[in-house]
Amino acid sequence: MRAALVTLGVILCAVPLFAHEGPEGEIEELTERMKRNGETASLLTERAIEYRVIGKLPEATKDLELALAFAPDSIGAHRELARVLFLGGKANEAIAIIVRGLAVKTNEPSDLASLRMLRAEIYRSQNENKKALEDCDAGLRLHKQNPEWYLLRSDIQKRLKAHKERLAGLDEGIRETGAGVLEIERIETQLDAGQWNAALPLIEAELRDSRIKSSWLIRRARALIGLGKKAEAETDLKNAFEEIAKRLNPKNPDVPLLLDKALVHELLGEKKDALRAYEEARDKGATDSVNDRIKALLETPEK
Amino acid sequence: MNIVWRTEGPMDPVVRYGKEQGTLDKEVRGAVVRASLGGNGTPVLPKWEPLRTPANLALPKLHSAPVGTFQYEVKLKDLETETTYFYAVYNGGKRLTEDDGSFRFTTHPKSGSDRPVRFWVIGDGGTGRSEQAAVHDAMRKTVESEKHPLDFWLHVGDMAYTTGRDNEFQSRFFEMYDSTLRNKVCWPAMGNHEGFNANGKTGVGPYYDAYVTPTRAEAGGVASGTEAYYSFDYANVHFICLDSHDLSRKPGDPMASWLKADLEKAKADWLIAFWHHPPYTKGSHDSDKETDLTEMRKLIMPICEAGGVDVVLTGHSHIYERSMLMDGAYGTPTFADNVILDDGDGDPDGDGAYRKSKGIHAHEGTVQVVTGNAGATLGRNGTMPVMRRIILEHGGVLVDVKGDTLTGRMINRDGAESDLFSVVKRGKVTPTRLTLPWVPAEYKKPDIALKGVGGPSVDRKVLIAPGAEWQFTFDQPVRGKEWTQPVFPAEGWKRGPAGFGYGKLPFRTDVREMRRKATVLYARSEFRIEQVDRVTELGLEIDFSDAFIAYINGNEVIRSGVGRSSGRNAQNIKVREQKGPQFFALPDALKILKDGVNVLSIEAHNSSAEKVDFLLSPTLLLED
Numbered sequence: 058m059r060a061a062l063v064t065l066g067v068i069l070c071a072v073p074l075f076a077h078e079g080p081e082g083e084i085e086e087l088t089e090r091m092k093r094n095g096e097t098a099s100l101l102t103e104r105a106i107e108y109r110v111i112g113k114l115p116e117a118t119k120d121l122e123l124a125l126a127f128a129p130d131s132i133g134a135h136r137e138l139a140r141v142l143f144l145g146g147k148a149n150e151a152i153a154i155i156v157r158g159l160a161v162k163t164n165e166p167s168d169l170a171s172l173r174m175l176r177a178e179i180y181r182s183q184n185e186n187k188k189a190l191e192d193c194d195a196g197l198r199l200h201k202q203n204p205e206w207y208l209l210r211s212d213i214q215k216r217l218k219a220h221k222e223r224l225a226g227l228d229e230g231i232r233e234t235g236a237g238v239l240e241i242e243r244i245e246t247q248l249d250a251g252q253w254n255a256a257l258p259l260i261e262a263e264l265r266d267s268r269i270k271s272s273w274l275i276r277r278a279r280a281l282i283g284l285g286k287k288a289e290a291e292t293d294l295k296n297a298f299e300e301i302a303k304r305l306n307p308k309n310p311d312v313p314l315l316l317d318k319a320l321v322h323e324l325l326g327e328k329k330d331a332l333r334a335y336e337e338a339r340d341k342g343a344t345d346s347v348n349d350r351i352k353a354l355l356e357t358p359e360k
Numbered sequence: 361m362n363i364v365w366r367t368e369g370p371m372d373p374v375v376r377y378g379k380e381q382g383t384l385d386k387e388v389r390g391a392v393v394r395a396s397l398g399g400n401g402t403p404v405l406p407k408w409e410p411l412r413t414p415a416n417l418a419l420p421k422l423h424s425a426p427v428g429t430f431q432y433e434v435k436l437k438d439l440e441t442e443t444t445y446f447y448a449v450y451n452g453g454k455r456l457t458e459d460d461g462s463f464r465f466t467t468h469p470k471s472g473s474d475r476p477v478r479f480w481v482i483g484d485g486g487t488g489r490s491e492q493a494a495v496h497d498a499m500r501k502t503v504e505s506e507k508h509p510l511d512f513w514l515h516v517g518d519m520a521y522t523t524g525r526d527n528e529f530q531s532r533f534f535e536m537y538d539s540t541l542r543n544k545v546c547w548p549a550m551g552n553h554e555g556f557n558a559n560g561k562t563g564v565g566p567y568y569d570a571y572v573t574p575t576r577a578e579a580g581g582v583a584s585g586t587e588a589y590y591s592f593d594y595a596n597v598h599f600i601c602l603d604s605h606d607l608s609r610k611p612g613d614p615m616a617s618w619l620k621a622d623l624e625k626a627k628a629d630w631l632i633a634f635w636h637h638p639p640y641t642k643g644s645h646d647s648d649k650e651t652d653l654t655e656m657r658k659l660i661m662p663i664c665e666a667g668g669v670d671v672v673l674t675g676h677s678h679i680y681e682r683s684m685l686m687d688g689a690y691g692t693p694t695f696a697d698n699v700i701l702d703d704g705d706g707d708p709d710g711d712g713a714y715r716k717s718k719g720i721h722a723h724e725g726t727v728q729v730v731t732g733n734a735g736a737t738l739g740r741n742g743t744m745p746v747m748r749r750i751i752l753e754h755g756g757v758l759v760d761v762k763g764d765t766l767t768g769r770m771i772n773r774d775g776a777e778s779d780l781f782s783v784v785k786r787g788k789v790t791p792t793r794l795t796l797p798w799v800p801a802e803y804k805k806p807d808i809a810l811k812g813v814g815g816p817s818v819d820r821k822v823l824i825a826p827g828a829e830w831q832f833t834f835d836q837p838v839r840g841k842e843w844t845q846p847v848f849p850a851e852g853w854k855r856g857p858a859g860f861g862y863g864k865l866p867f868r869t870d871v872r873e874m875r876r877k878a879t880v881l882y883a884r885s886e887f888r889i890e891q892v893d894r895v896t897e898l899g900l901e902i903d904f905s906d907a908f909i910a911y912i913n914g915n916e917v918i919r920s921g922v923g924r925s926s927g928r929n930a931q932n933i934k935v936r937e938q939k940g941p942q943f944f945a946l947p948d949a950l951k952i953l954k955d956g957v958n959v960l961s962i963e964a965h966n967s968s969a970e971k972v973d974f975l976l977s978p979t980l981l982l983e984d
C-alpha cells in the first residue's frame with residue numbers, strides 16, 4: 058500500500074498541478090479550474106472570498122458581479138458583493154445590491170435578515186440611524202437567534218438616545234439567545250439612561266463573580282458618580298486603574314484594556330490621558346465608536 | 361448530554377441509557393429537530409411525497425442532506441458527574457444501535473476538580489483519504505496502549521472538504537471518525553471550508569446541522585448566545601472556542617466582547633483557546649500576509665494574553681508548528697525578538713518545561729500549536745521565527761493536564777511521538793523577555809520541480825483503486841462502441857479484480873486462456889463523482905502490455921500504442937518496451953464526467969497472440 062502511494066506521488070508531479078498554498082494558491086487553482094470547466098457562481102464566489110482575504114477588493118467585486126449574473130437568485134452572492142463594496146467605501150452601491158437581494162424569493166428568512174442587518178450597518182456608518190433602526194427591527198423579526206444583531210440595534214438606539222426601546226430590545230435578545238454580552242449591554246444601557254439604582258445591584262453581583270474586576274469597577278464608578286458619591290467612585294476608579302496597569306502589556310497593550318484605561322481617565326477628569334489612550338486604542342484596531350468618544354471628549358471643556 | 365442521529369424516513373425516536381451495558385433502565389423520548397424534504401426545486405421521489413405534510417415541512421431544514429433525511433435529538437438531563445453511561449437508540453421498541461458497549465459517554469467531572477484531563481486535537485483532516493484514517497488510528501492505538509482513554513476531542517476546523525456540504529460531512533467526517541464519535545464528545549471550531557456553506561451569523565448550514573454546542577453556558581463560562589463561539593469547563597481547564605472565519609474580530613464587536621467577558625469570569629487553573637486560523641504560521645498559509653490570520657494575531661491575541669490564556673490551538677495551515685513560550689507578538693511581520701519568554705524546547709527531559717506562576721496571570725506566556733496536519737496535503741512556505749518545532753508530518757496532538765502540568769505530544773500517523781512539550785504552573789515566576797532568542801533555521805523552499813515530490817497540495821482521490829473489481833471479457837463478441845456506453849448489459853462478461861494478465865507481469869486475475877486465442881481484452885468499471893464542477897484533474901495510472909484505448913462514458917479519452925481504429929479493427933499495435941505504470945492526464949475527460957455514476961472502459965491489446973506476457977492494470981485518480 059505504501060509503495061503504491063509513493064509511486065503515485067512521483068508520477069503525479071509529471072503533470073502540471075496547482076498546489077493551493079494560501080489564498081494566492083487557492084485563487085490560482087480556482088482560476089485554472091474555471092479555465093478548464095467554465096465559470097460557475099459557486100467557484101466565482103469562492104475566489105472572491107479569497108480575494109477579499111488578501112484585500113483585493115476590485116477583483117472580489119468583479120467575481121461577485123459575475124457570480125450574480127450566473128445565479129441572480131443567490132442571496133449569499135448579493136450579501137458578499139454588498140459587503141465587499143461597503144468595505145471598499147462604496148456604501149451606496151452596496152445598498153443598491155442589497156435592495157436587489159431583498160427582492161429575491163427565498164425560504165430561508167435568515168438570509169434576508171442578514172441582508173437587512175448589513176444595510177443597517179451601512180446606514181449607521183452614514184449616520185442614517187433611523188433607517189438603520191428600521192432595518193434592524195425588520196431583520197430581527199426574521200431571525201432572532203443572533204446576539205450580534207441585538208447589539209447592533211442597541212448601538213443604533215444608543216445613538217438615537219432611545220433608551221427605553223433599547224432596554225426592551227435587549228430584554229428580547231436575552232430571552233431569545235441568553236447571550237452574556239447582551240446582559241452586559243443591558244447594564245450599560247441602564248447607566249446611559251441614568252438608572253443608577255437599578256444598575257448598582259446587578260454590577261455588585263457581577264463584581265463578586267469576576268476574576269478580572271476593572272470593567273465592573275468602572276461601571277460601578279459610573280453609577281456612584283451618578284448618585285453623587287464621588288469619593289467612592291474615585292476609589293473604584295483607582296483600583297480599576299491598578300488592575301489594568303498590571304495586565305497591560307507594556308509593549309503591545311490590548312484594545313479593550315486601553316478603552317477601559319481611557320474611560321478611567323475620562324471619569325477622573327484627566328482629559329489628556331484619556332485622549333491619548335483612546336487614540337492608541339483607535340490605532341490598534343478599536344471599532345469606529347472610539348472616534349465618537351474622542352470627538353465627544355474634544356468637545357467637553359477641561360475640568 | 362445531547363445525542364444526535366439521522367435516519368432515512370421518520371421513526372419513533374427513543375433513547376435508553378443506564379450505567380451498565382446490560383441495564384439500560386432509563387428511557388427518554390426524542391424529537392425530530394430537522395428534516396430534508398425537498399423544496400427550492402429539488403426533485404422529490406414519489407415515496408417521500410406523503411411525508412411532505414405541513415408539520416414536517418415546518419421543521420427546520422437540513423442544509424444539503426438527501427431528501428428523506430430526518431435528524432433526531434435527545435437531551436439527557438440530570439446525569440451524575442464523571443459517570444459513564446451506556447445508551448442505545450430505538451425506533452419505538454426496536455433497537456437500532458449495536459449492543460457492543462461502544463455506544464457510551466462519560467459526563468464531565470465537577471468544574472474545578474483536580475482530576476487528570478486528556479484530549480486529542482486535530483485540524484484540517486476532512487479529506488476522506490488514507491492519511492486521515494492513519495492519524496485517527498495512530499491516536500486510538502496510542503491511548504489504547506497507554507490504557508488512558510480520551511475524555512473528549514477538539515477539531516479546529518476544515519473537517520469536511522471541500523465546501524462543508526452535507527455529503528462531505530458524511531463521508532469525510534462522520535464515517536471517518538465513527539468509532540470515536542459515538543463515545544467521545546467532539547468540540548468543534550468552524551473552518552473556512554465548512555464556511556462555504558455555513559454562516560456564523562445565522563447559524564445555518566451543514567456545520568450547524570451537525571453539532572450542538574452550548575449557547576447558554578450549559579457547560580460553564582459566559583453564555584455566548586450563539587453556536588458560532590462558546591466556552592466550557594472540564595475539570596480544572598476552561599476552554600474557549602472562537603469562530604475565526606466569518607465574524608468580526610474587532611474589539612468592541614460581539615465576539616471579542618464576549619471573549620473579554622468570558623475571560624473576566626474564568627477561574628480555572630488552565631485556559632485553553634482554540635479556533636481555525638492560526639495567528640502565527642508559515643506552513644501552507646502565511647500569517648504575515650493573510651488578513652484572517654493577521655487579525656487573529658493583532659486583535660484577538662492581545663485579549664487572550666491579557667486574560668491569561670496558556671495555550672492556543674489552531675489549524676488551517678497544513679503543517680505542525682509549535683511555538684516557544686511567547687507573549688505580545690501582535691505586529692506584522694512576526695519577529696521573535698522581545699516576545700519570547702523561554703526559548704527552550706519545553707521538553708521536560710530536554711531544556712525543561714515552560715514555567716508560569718500558579719493560577720492565571722496576564723502576559724506570562726502562551727504556547728501556540730498549529731495542527732492543521734490531520735489529513736490534508738502538507739505544505740510549508742517558510743519559517744515562523746517564534747516556532748520551536750516545525751514538522752511536516754501528518755498527525756494530531758494529545759494533551760494531558762495533570763494538576764499543575766500540561767503536556768502536549770504530537771502523535772504522527774505512524775504512532776510516533778514527534779514533539780513533546782510541557783508547561784508547569786507553580787509558585788511565582790517573573791517573566792523576562794529575551795532580546796535575542798533562539799530562532800529556527802531559515803527554510804529554503806525547494807525548486808518547483810522538486811515541490812511535487814511529496815504529492816501535490818490538492819485533494820487527490822482514488823476513483824478506481826488498483827485491485828478494484830471490473831467486468832471483463834476476451835471471448836464474447838464485441839462490436840462497435842456500445843460496450844463503452846454507461847448503460848451496457850455486458851452479458852456473459854466475467855468479474856474480477858484488476859490487473860488482468862498472464863506471464864511474468866504482476867496480475868491478480870489470470871487470463872492465460874486468452875493466449876493464442878485473442879489479442880484484445882475489454883474491461884469496464886463504474887466510479888462515482890460527487891461534485892463534477894470541483895474536479896481539476898483526472899488521471900489514469902496504468903500498467904499495460906502492449907497497448908490500450910480508454911473511454912469514459914462512451915467517449916475515447918486516451919490511447920497508447922494503438923495506431924488506428926479500435927477493437928478487432930485496431931491497427932499498428934506497438935510493442936511496449938517500458939516497464940511499470942505510466943501516468944496519463946485526461947484533460948478532455950472533464951467535460952464528459954457527470955455527477956453520480958460514470959463508466960471507465962478500456963480495451964487492452966497485445967501485440968501478438970503468441971506473446972508470453974499480457975497485462976492491463978489501471979487506476980483512476982482525481983484531483984479536486
Ligand SMILES: [Fe+2]
Nearest residue numbers: 518551552676
Ligand atoms: Fe482552512
